Amino acid sequence: MSGMQIIRSRGELQALADAERGAGRRIALVPTMGAIHTGHLALVEEARRRADRVWVSIFVNPTQFDDPADYDGYPRSFEGDLRACREAGVDVVYAPRPEELYPPGAQTWVEVSELSKPLCGAAREGHFRGVTTVVSKLLLAAKPHVAVFGEKDFQQLALIRRMARDLGFDVEIVGAPTVREADGLARSSRNLRLGPQARKQALALVRALDGAGQAVAAGERDTVKLLAGVRGEIAKASLAEIDYAELRDPESLEPSPATLAGPALLALAVRFSPDPDGRGAEVRLIDNRVLLGL
């Protein structure tokens, strides 16, 4: 087997995509912003199951940061990322320069109007427009048969599915299950920034999701009661403050009816304060589960 290719040029990537497609080989793309952790590697495994070639893009996308300081401070670990990709058997890493994806005078935006408004979109002006724009550029660069995204970022996944369907991208958008720590907390590079006490309390999200799942299994369909249970569980964590806790249609993201009759996405975003002794930073965590799923 030949080594992993690192490609900087879109034209080169497109030519390789044409060659692979022409030879009948399936390409799966895993878009990342680098800082690769085990969550990403699960996406790579999912990609491997679905294609002959696994391509990972590494690009810290400036247009999805609402705060320029966040962009500047975003962890960059290119050499480590390459090593992780190589060990995971990735075939191609696409690492474009910012000027390639945003050439001088760039002014074209891909926007999903309704799905980008609620939940995480409400607080982060322009964030999802940046996401859908850069994902369009990555799909046009790599021409994959499949693109894999984590289910943890459920709203991002719903937006990208909608975008791919609306514009007619010739790609299958695949959601990969959330990877969790041993105790159940959804894997995120932010977990490391929690203080020890906040890290323990963060399990409130998992307990809230589990509790709602059990209630639904026991026959509860009343969304007000289900959400009251969720809020009660999170309220037990003294460092936690709910950003949102909502039941929504998994595809349209519209609020679920008062009585659940089909699949409903329970979506949580919770802010944790630093520990009382000052350890840790303020960290916003998200998690979700589909209730009444197939």
Next chain:
Amino acid sequence: MSGMQIIRSRGELQALADAERGAGRRIALVPTMGAIHTGHLALVEEARRRADRVWVSIFVNPTQFDDPADYDGYPRSFEGDLRACREAGVDVVYAPRPEELYPPGAQTWVEVSELSKPLCGAAREGHFRGVTTVVSKLLLAAKPHVAVFGEKDFQQLALIRRMARDLGFDVEIVGAPTVREADGLARSSRNLRLGPQARKQALALVRALDGAGQAVAAGERDTVKLLAGVRGEIAKASLAEIDYAELRDPESLEPSPATLAGPALLALAVRFSPDPDGRGAEVRLIDNRVLLGL
């Protein structure tokens, strides 16, 4: 040679595109809204010179009409269009149903922010957003190597070039020269709606462009003087009213400097009233010429 294929399904078109590309054959796409006339056929000829396969899309795009009545009243002549395409040697006609390009709940827009604002964009809210969105969908459906657009719609062409470059579509956007009537008037289906007197006066656009071209050839570089000449020429036509007459950078569409130092697009939009005896309709004509071009 096999007959012309008429394809309704995007999936079928994408599969054919993959097969053609895989076999090393170049595809050129000519997007149209039907009502095919000699102007379109010149685009087909240009496409033929640049590719092995010529594909024409026929789709009256609802989202680029600012007035629903215009959309309903837009001329539809599918059988005649197919005949014209067949005679011109077109290989594939892609004629999607509206629900395919705009599925229920569609809410994704491709927008070029700055270039869509001035000139024809100022009067037509949302028009160019509809154009760039549907052209994105057509490019994703046909996966062409080349797409051909008329230079008469210079702003549309500039927008599509910018969009293709910004998003990184693997396609060459080609502008084809404006086709003209024997007397020089730019070919448009709207010309037939001019009254006989307005039809004669419509040549004021050509005379204005010619006059500016001659002035520049004689050394004039002052934009105020050039535009005064243009306005004076149009003013001689009693039925004409200028919508805009401007000198702009051909690529960025920014206003030209006071003294021309490089290529400048002279862009005209002029409204003609019906003839005094009531014949003809109100018709808005556009035309343009690059001055000091290469």
